[in-house]
Amino acid sequence: MLTEERRARILREIARRGKIEVTAFAETWGFSEMTIRRDLDALASEGLVRRVRGGAVPRREGAGLLPERGTTRGTLGLIVPDAGRHFSGVIRGAGEAARTAGYRLVVGSSLSSRAEESAQLARMLEAGIDGLLFAPAVGAAPEPLDWEQIRDLPVPVVIVEPAPLRLPTDLRADVVQTDHRHGARIAVEHLAANGYARVALFAPDPVTALTQQRGFRCAVAELALDADVPEVAFGRHGDAPPLSGSVTAFLRHCEEAAVHAAFVGSDEAAALMLLELQRAGSRVPDDFAIVVYGDDSAGLTGTPLSAVALPSLAVGARAAALCVQRLEQDLPASPAKLSLVPYLIARESSRATLARGREMLRVS
Structure with a gap:
């Protein structure tokens, strides 16, 4: 570290704490005590600090060392x-x-x-x-x-x-x-409030998947929803097969289990799910409802997606x-x-619909 950088750090330490102790500062940053004493002597000679026993304080009592305009603390x-x-x-x-x-x-x-x-x-x-x-x-x-x-x-x-x-x-x-767990819970609660008693989980993001799964299961139990539903949660990088194939298989399992709603743990997966449903002739939300985790692009899709917005x-x-x-x-x-805590933004993809009880069109 250059001398100027080290002395700037000393001044910041005094500005924040109102003093500096040579021994503690030298030990924290790996400098020799002699080096810090020389720096303090130089700063004192420039009128920037006042030397005291064992260290230094601001030049004027109680003045601190606030940075000049245009500089940073x-x-x-x-x-x-x-x-x-x-x-x-x-x-x-x-x-x-x-x-x-x-x-x-x-x-x-x-x-x-x-x-x-x-x-x-x-x-x-x-x-x-x-x-x-x-x-x-x-x-x-x-x-x-x-x-x-x-x-x-x-x-x-x-x-x-x-x-x-x-x-x-x-x-x-x-x-x-x-609180990713809470984010999953509010998604399930929203779908349940709109009349969906069977809600599936598709959580492909290893950063949030296992936490989302815990929140999902907790909400299903608390709301007494059907628990025999498809769940996909990839807990580690490298565990997941290609996303497109995973989405297709997931929708096929939902069709077999007569599930017409899902909490989807990433916007990329939700976009693929919309495309797959459109190809099969299924309508969102009439045939299948979706709440996605994250609101980066959820409102910009052809059918605006309800989303759990992250803070x-x-x-x-x-x-x-x-x-x-x-x-x-x-x-x-x-x-x-x-x-x-995340919060829910309700859009078209999860609204209550009278058509949700009929069979979903087949996913090829």
């Missing part, structure tokens, strides 16, 4: 498995919250690779981030996530969207996530805000866990 890093779909919203939300708090956000993608995930962590630390928002690469088997690497980070960490990973019980990090922007914003709080307010070490 610090930098937050955000690592995501990919920058598309759900995580594009997380990135936007985190970026806006960071800017509002006076911080810069830098984003890196792990490409759902453990090796790249580790490399991104190293790059961000080398670049001098002050806090980290970390969305683990889910399903990057066979390599497990190196939680020791996360534990040893010298900056506050907020874990973002870890499902379905099990977090270590001793991990001292905040967590912000979407992506809010997840990113809350994660960034929580990280800033850890940096600036010295919150207690006890970590927080926030689960943000």
Whole structure:
């Protein structure tokens, strides 16, 4: 790290905490105490800080070191498995919250690779981030996530969207996530309220599939719906056959089981399902009702799809805000866990219909 970067970090530390202790700061960031003392002496000679026993404080009592206009209080890093779909919203939300708090956000993608995930962590630390928002690469088997690497980070960490990973019980990090289980429940409840007593599940996304399945089964049991229905849930990357063939087989099973409604766990699968139903001459929702998970494109299809909208922007914003709080307010070490709730947008594809009791047209 360059001298200028190290001294800028020292100033940010004093701005946030009102002081800096040489021994603790040097140990946290891996510098020698002599190097930090020299930096503090240089900053004091420039009139930026006042040296005290064991460290330094702002030049004027209680003044702090707020950045000048056009500068930032610090930098937050955000690592995501990919920058598309759900995580594009997380990135936007985190970026806006960071800017509002006076911080810069830098984003890196792990490409759902453990090796790249580790490399991104190293790059961000080398670049001098002050806090980290970390969305683990889910399903990057066979390599497990190196939680020791996360534990040893010298900056506050907020874990973002870890499902379905099990977090270590001793991990001292905040967590912000979407309640995917609740999302499945509200989809089933909506279909049941519109008169569908037999609802199937098609969950092809390994990031959310198993959690959606738990919420689906819970709602079916609570509402006393028929449980003998088709369920598809792919829990790991690489487990799933081609999506198109899976959709065709699923619809065939629904036809055999006299099921006329489904909760579909991805917009890509829902689009294929619509196409397959149209080819078979089936109408949505008259012959088959659909609620899709995610609202990126659900309202733009030929038959607008009812959707469980994800709180992506809010997840990113809350994660960034929580990280800033850890940096600036010295919150207690006890970590927080926030689960943000999706909500349902009802459209044409799931409306109640008198035609739902008749046989669905055959899927070829």
